[in-house]
Amino acid sequence: xxxxxxxxxxxxxxxxxxxxxxxxxxxxxxxxxxxxxxxxxxxxxxxxxxxxxxxxxxxxxxxxxxxxxxxxxxxxxxxxxxxxxxxxxxxxxxxxxxxxxxxxxxxxxxxxxxxxxxxxxxxxxxxxxxxxxxxxxxxxxxxxxxxxxxxxxxxxxxxxxxxxxxxxxxxxxxxxxxxxxxxxxxxxxxxxxxxxxxxxxxxxxxxxxxxxxxxxxxxxxxxxxxxxxxxxxxxxxxxxxxxxxxxxxxxxxxxxxxxxxxxxxxxxxxxxxxxxxxxxxxxxxxxxxxxxxxxxxxxxxxxxxxxxxxxxxxxxxxxxxxxxxxxxxxxxxxxxxxxxxxxxxxxxxxxxxxxxxxxxxxxxxxxxxxxxxxxxxxxxxxxxxxxxxxxxxxxxxxxxxxx
Amino acid sequence: xxxxxxxxxxxxxxxxxxxxxxxxxxxxxxxxxxxxxxxxxxxxxxxxxxxxxxxxxxxxxxxxxxxxxxxxxxxxxxxxxxxxxxxxxxxxxxxxxxxxxxxxxxxxxxxxxxxxxxxxxxxxxxxxxxxxxxxxxxxxxxxxxxxxxxxxxxxxxxxxxxxxxxxxxxxxx
Numbered sequence: 001x002x003x004x005x006x007x008x009x010x011x012x013x014x015x016x017x018x019x020x021x022x023x024x025x026x027x028x029x030x031x032x033x034x035x036x037x038x039x040x041x042x043x044x045x046x047x048x049x050x051x052x053x054x055x056x057x058x059x060x061x062x063x064x065x066x067x068x069x070x071x072x073x074x075x076x077x078x079x080x081x082x083x084x085x086x087x088x089x090x091x092x093x094x095x096x097x098x099x100x101x102x103x104x105x106x107x108x109x110x111x112x113x114x115x116x117x118x119x120x121x122x123x124x125x126x127x128x129x130x131x132x133x134x135x136x137x138x139x140x141x142x143x144x145x146x147x148x149x150x151x152x153x154x155x156x157x158x159x160x161x162x163x164x165x166x167x168x169x170x171x172x173x174x175x176x177x178x179x180x181x182x183x184x185x186x187x188x189x190x191x192x193x194x195x196x197x198x199x200x201x202x203x204x205x206x207x208x209x210x211x212x213x214x215x216x217x218x219x220x221x222x223x224x225x226x227x228x229x230x231x232x233x234x235x236x237x238x239x240x241x242x243x244x245x246x247x248x249x250x251x252x253x254x255x256x257x258x259x260x261x262x263x264x265x266x267x268x269x270x271x272x273x274x275x276x277x278x279x280x281x282x283x284x285x286x287x288x289x290x291x292x293x294x295x296x297x298x299x300x301x302x303x304x305x306x307x308x309x310x311x312x313x314x315x316x317x318x319x320x321x322x323x324x325x326x327x328x329x330x331x332x333x334x335x336x337x338x339x340x341x342x343x344x345x346x347x348x349x350x351x352x353x354x355x356x357x358x359x360x361x362x363x364x365x366x367x368x369x370x371x372x373x374x375x376x377x378x379x380x381x382x383x384x385x386x387x388x389x390x391x392x393x394x395x396x397x398x399x400x401x402x403x
Numbered sequence: 404x405x406x407x408x409x410x411x412x413x414x415x416x417x418x419x420x421x422x423x424x425x426x427x428x429x430x431x432x433x434x435x436x437x438x439x440x441x442x443x444x445x446x447x448x449x450x451x452x453x454x455x456x457x458x459x460x461x462x463x464x465x466x467x468x469x470x471x472x473x474x475x476x477x478x479x480x481x482x483x484x485x486x487x488x489x490x491x492x493x494x495x496x497x498x499x500x501x502x503x504x505x506x507x508x509x510x511x512x513x514x515x516x517x518x519x520x521x522x523x524x525x526x527x528x529x530x531x532x533x534x535x536x537x538x539x540x541x542x543x544x545x546x547x548x549x550x551x552x553x554x555x556x557x558x559x560x561x562x563x564x565x566x567x568x569x570x571x572x573x574x575x576x
Contacts, residue, residue: 091553099557111558119556191554198556251472300539331436348539359436360519363421373537388534389441390499391434391448400431403438403519 023196041222062267067182312371430523
């Protein structure tokens with residue numbers, strides 16, 4: 001949500017907002033991991049699912065290193081057999097057990113509030129499953145030798161530590177599917193949204209603090225306090241946190257991943273991800289947006305990010321899009337509005353864009369220009385400007401003053 | 404008639420120094436725009452916008468009322484008025500979904516913003532609306548793998564994952 005309209009908050013709303021803020025900060029933390037606490041949590045999870053603690057903890061430097069390590073060590077897991085993988089047991093016997101009880105003890109309003117005011121903002125802050133999508137993309141587009149050097153080293157070292165003990169768990173006769181074993185991880189801090197949601201409801205629900213389900217919740221929360229972790233009968237693999245996280249503030253503590261000057265996530269091994277206002281983008285969007293790169297990009301959201309990064313004015317000029325109309329900017333003497341055609345191939349549907357100009361000067365005296373996409377049926381610049389405020393062309397033409 | 408520097412002195416709110424502080428702020432009773440906000444007289448939009456029944460009206464204090472905070476460290480639009488001259492409410496129903504507030508001014512009031520300076524509004528009834536832009540068609544939700552789906556709360560898993568195509572999104576400075 002861009003911009004926050006203000007409504008007075010009562011104590012309960014303040015408490016829920018503070019909880020979401022605390023968990024957002026935890027989710028995006030680059031502080032050193034408390035490994036003792038993490039270990040206690042993971043051992044607790046193994047205990048709750050009644051599986052013997054393997055004792056072999058293998059640390060890797062990033063989620064990508066984890067994925068490559070599992071591949072190199074020929075860990076064979078076919079998604080669909082998750083019921084036999086430990087992640088299924090952790091989700092089922094720990095997470096779902098707690099989740100179900102919390103739903104039982106809470107009323108609908110409390111659950112809805114927890115989802116909208118706690119789960120949603122924390123999930124948005126971590127970018128949903130953006131990191132997993134990035135790993136999937138890395139696997140789809142290149143072999144491991146293209147990864148950062150330290151990622152490869154970490155992956156090889158980890159694979160050597162687990163290779164002797166991996167077991168083929170695929171169905172007999174079925175082709176081993178090694179490239180997606182990494183998907184059977186728990187997200188660690190990237191799963192903070194659920195932890196935030198559950199700890200909030202657990203606090204609201206009250207009651208006996210010695211109950212068993214609270215111990216399960218605590219174990220899972222502790223186990224999710226580092227990076228991705230991959231539980232197996234013979235080992236547990238776990239990833240480091242990123243050492244760099246860059247975000248932008250959205251007001252009231254809401255954040256999302258964004259960096260206009262470089263990567264927004266960097267892991268200790270150098271694996272880096274770029275984000276533009278919460279959307280994961282290829283490096284070129286941030287480092288060097290060009291018309292050619294924008295037009296060659298298959299993903300429509302990434303194209304939009306590329307245009308914004310380049311700036312609408314620069315893009316419109318360099319891409320030589322068709323100018324449909326210009327008009328004096330009502331209420332803004334001496335400046336004009338311009339309406340351009342945007343090809344459907346660029347925007348994903350027919351559209352036009354209004355190039356508007358700020359009504360107030362910048363510190364250096366210039367006026368900032370910005371692009372506002374508008375529906376394709378806007379026939380004049382003034383009509384387009386009026387649409388952006390939901391009023392008629394005549395009403396906008398009569399604008400007394402714009403600042 | 405007030406100048407920008409009068410307002411900043413009275414409210415304690417700051418504006419950028421390169422704006423013309425000694426200029427008398429023009430006062431109008433028609434449509435005016437301040438950045439991404441529109442101040443519109445209520446009458447021409449009466450068929451689209453109205454205050455909700457049971458709306459909570461608050462007095463606008465001399466220090467100003469924040470109507471909209473900008474994102475990413477951006478600045479706030481504040482409504483300022485002399486004591487006992489203006490009431491406002493955030494409980495507004497807008498067929499276009501753009502209204503954030505309505506106010507009823509018995510004397511001249513001002514909308515203040517750090518980068519845009521001040522907008523003078525004559526006595527009357529007004530609605531404040533945000534600006535919108537067209538967004539792209541929603542990319543169809545990837546069918547979530549088992550893994551991701553199970554990381555969500557059960558209450559969400561049970562909901563139908565229908566993506567409603569929103570035709571526009573709201574923007575801010």
